[in-house]
Amino acid sequence: MILSCPACSARFRIDADQLGVAGRKVRCAKCGHVWHATPDQDEEEPAPAADSGAAASGADDDASAETAAASAGEEDLPDEPPPFESFEAMREQMAGERRARSRARAREAVAQKPRRSWLRPLLGWLVLLAVVGGIAGGAWYARYSVVGTFPTAARLYDMAGISISTVAPGLRIQDVQPARQTQGDETLLVVTGRVVNDTDSTQPVPALRVTLKGADGTVLANLRVAAKSAAVPPGGSTAFEARQKNPPAGASEITVRFIRPGA
16 A cells, blocks of 8 residues: 655555554654554555556665655654543642643743832932922021021021021121139129121121029029120121129139010
């Protein structure tokens, strides 16, 4: 009988007894294709050719093809998967396949999920810092107006290390220096200092109170003094000087504060 390869149409001569009744798997010697051949798939043999040499050649080709096709034994073909030994084994394998597919889908979802960009949280922090910086800057530049309008806000500035007078916002007392002088049998305490205008407008200078305190914080004496100038131009300053004859013994601390007008 003659077999024809379904893949490349190559034809081979083979003994039908080699296929058996149910047929068997064969491999094409030309292209390697494997298929299940049965005895009823044989083709009619062509009529003998007039040329005896061609016939002999064809016989030789068929013989070699037969040998090649017959060489494709079942032992060279891949075995079919064996049947399951039990229902439990089949169920376990199916469950394992489902788990594998689930893990594969999870990995694919993670791979396709867009990574969170680090730029978004960074921009959030930058915006927050800009807002906080703007508030802090506004609070600094408007500190005198804030304290002038809301005197209690001076405590918040004090907590931040910024001392602002609630009586004269924008004016600052600095360079306070005490000195003791002797005049005959008397001792003279001289306290000097300056009042500085930190604003961009001329500010009136209220009177000042110089307080002498003991080591335990007890007030020993108060001196009222006026600055040399009644007003200070923007960025300018004016001096003041307070004198106390025979200051109380034990005076170890000196503070200077503005006095509220009318007090």
